[in-house]
Amino acid sequence: MTSVGGVAGDVPATPPGRTAPREPMFRRVADVFRANEEKGWRWSARVAVLLPLVALVFAVTVLALKAWPAIRVNGWYFLYGKNWTYGDSYGATVSTHGVAHAAGAQFGAWPIIAGTLQSSFIAIVVAVPLSIGAAFALTERMPGWISRPLGYAIEILAGIPSVVIGLWGLLTFGPWLAKNIYPIVASIASALPNVEPFNYFRQPVGSGEGLLTAGLVLGMMIIPIITSTTRELFIQVPTLPKEGGEALGMTHWEVANRITLPWVRSGIIGGTVLGLGRALGETIAVVLVGGASLRLAPNIYQPFGTIAATILSQLDGAQADGTGFAVATLAELALVLAVISVAVNLAARAIISRTGRTGGPVGSGA
Amino acid sequence: MTKLMSAPRLRGSMIALAAVGLALSSVVLSTAASASVKLPSSGVEKPPAGTVTETGSTLLYPLFNLWVGGYNTTYPSVTVQTAGTGSGTGISDAENGTINIGASDAYLAPSVTSANPDLKNIPLAISSQLVAYNVPGVLSHLKLTGKVLSSIYQGTITTWNASQIASLNPGVTLPNIPIVTLHRSDSSGDTFLFTQFLSKTDPSGWGAKIAYNTTVPWPAAPGALGETGNSGMVTGCKATPGCIAYVGISYLTQALQAGLGYASLQNAKGQYEVPTAASIAAEAASFVAKTPANGTISLIYGSAPGGYPIVNYEYAIVSNKQSSSTTAKGIRSLLEWAINPKLGAATTYLAQVNFQPLPAKVEAQSVKQILSIS
């Protein structure tokens, strides 16, 4: 910009009869940018926030398309049948409902679905009491030199790759359990009557690769989620009711049980259901620690299979079937898992939103 | 240079030379394109620089790694990536074109070949499989038959001192411990071979109920465990007293180091054989005449006297139509090197994994298949 003199307020000198000189190019471009910047932010943010929805719809569509031939042939047997066999893929190809597949191919996924539910159930039963208890312990007044490393330790457990946890479970934890803990549990179970829940815990104890070990490892993996959620919730409980309770002579346990827990109950359930979602979809750790079986676990220490682990370990076997039917069946399995996962997530959101605790108003600083 | 070019006579001769060169090269190229690929006298084509990817059978994996080492000393410009992921992955990745060479102990199923007519299985070497066990106190090779193994894996024979096993092995003290059957949980050519053996020796039992495949629905034998890879079978069996497992012969050293024994299996002539170079070669020799040009044949439970019953061709699964001729040349070069009796198929490599070289007729058929990759 040409200007004469340095006195503020000077009008830039222009020769008479001419309008103000045009500004340098970069300034004009910068002005255009600044004028449209807000539009740019709004549009790119809008696109970005749509992408998860697009990705979700895309994923479910791809799964449904690939699974459709299998859904037509497998029918409802898929959900209750117990036999998983690829049939005679070295024999003739037959066709059902217009879909080609190996003769004798039959896919019943009930044992795998049951295994998923069983292992997640064990994980929740183990993780929830421990997480809530630990969250209580963490929110008590503890010296910084204890609470900080403990906080770190839980974050680290959350961050350790599941393959490392799985390998540790396979090489160290499982064998240790099989040698030290399981025999004790089995002998207790032998003393109990020989009826359904108890005889599931009897011998043989196996080598550590199985349902109980996988359930415990899954529990370990979801504990950080539930603990940190619960801890955040506990911190948000207003102190006034708690102190009032203590003033009235309630013990720690009573304050926790009658004041704190009811306050955060739905939040804990929400956090638990999130952890459940993680446990349902965990693949690598279960592949390493759960043994690999397409059958129901005969007792709680024996190998079993979950949907996620089966998809991983069976995919290349399925591709050896040239008709593509086995791969379509695995896509159907993935679709079942996706449906379960979505249902669990929606349930969690419904529970949380009942108390209206989605994000607080913007700028609350809380 | 410009001064030279400006001289009219020289310019003219440059043009003439270029024209001759063009003509010559077009003649050469056209003949090259029309004629099929020919093996040079060394037996191995010179590969272009690049990468060749291989994945598949864990049985072939140790040998492939040895081959890569030897191949790279002569042709260092080629990078070969190998992995041991199971025969099923080898087949499927070769089908999809995501890998150049798939390694498999099992030949292709008819459904696969009809869906992918360009996919070929090319025999590379002869390997075999042993039945390993971890039975404390037993030092000799236990005699086992296919029918007994079928009963064990179906769960009808549950302890090592069962009468069916004891009657085959008089004089051996068998402990009264439960049998823990190990099977492959990944899609495996070893499963294919073992179940084919069980199907052929027990056609009304195993053959009718379960048949053979790279993955089968294993019957619920008590305590049955699934392992990944041949190495998983060895380490799993080592950790489980009373186990029985089928292991590829390239893992014989590991199995022996793990303290496992291996069985002497009954062949179709009623003789009990352990897998040795002689017994494997005898079995393979009896199938040479029957091996078709595409290499698809089972060598299991043949009627060769003195032959070990579980023997197979190790296959390279390759598509005849590669994405580019340079890729095809790289693949051909590696495979030619691998089956050349003086190079890859020499005893120095094969003996390390207890494989046998292909008989001459089969080798010639394989070379023909390799040359058709383009």
Place this chain on the structure above:
Amino acid sequence: MTTNTSLAGGPATRRRRFSSQGFRIFTYGALVLIIAPAVWILLGVLFRALGHWRWDVLWTPLTAAGGGLRDQILGTLLLMAGVLILAGTVGVLAGIHLSEMAKIKKNGKASGGLLRTASDILSGFPSIVLGYVGYAALVLYFHWGFSYLAAVIILSVMVVPYIAKTTENSLRQVPTGYREGAEALGMSMGDSLRKVVLKTALPGIVTGLLLALAIAGGETAPLIYTANFANKIPHSVTHASFPYLTYVVFSFYDSSQVSYHYLAYDAALILVVMVLLLLVASRIIVARTQRHAEGARTKTRTPRAPKPAPDDHVELLDLPINR
């Protein structure tokens, strides 16, 4: 049973005292039971890896006979970088939308519920299913083959919801006073976003990004089906399998070669160290910016009870209650 009529000295009945003590013991015991496996895992990985640790594992390439993990480490870092760029951009922008631009509906809740629901569902989606979708769509249908590009896209899809949520939470914590002040000063929306809001929320956003990187770097299942595995970093982002560390841990631990066992433990150690570095970095960032921030919170983070009106006679906070 002793009865006690004064408030001091704890609860009156033995049963209540026991239950209170028992509860205390249970909570501390639970804490120990949670921390113990974490410590056990770390020590286990450390000891297994240190037994045969060689520093040249970090810069030697992988060979058939053993070697090192140079390309695998580089591969994991490159994957993280790709995810940072792709998921970082998309996730932060999505978080900005959810926090800044969503209109307030009549019932007082922010709009964008469907999008937030979709984001939450995606964050809980099993990674193997996303891996399979990536395989079917990107590797096969688009004919990219096993590739870096497919892997980065699938990993980004996995962590975008997480980044969006942490960004949204950090942005919500910026006091409205800042935004109103910026508007009062006449700053354009873009300027106020960049210079005021994002800057204030930056530590939270960066923390979310670092943790998302830790998640992405530790994944195995989706990478097996999008990147396969390789010994060396390839020269192209498509049609070439890509190396990374988690596969080494998954697949080499029971290899036929003992040298590969050691590589598996080394890879586990390197992964754990990477995660630790990311966690420490995020903590440092939060600590440093909090030191300079206005209204820096105290360590206990307990929100204080609202101050009672001046004519209230009891200051509850002054009672000597055993906290």
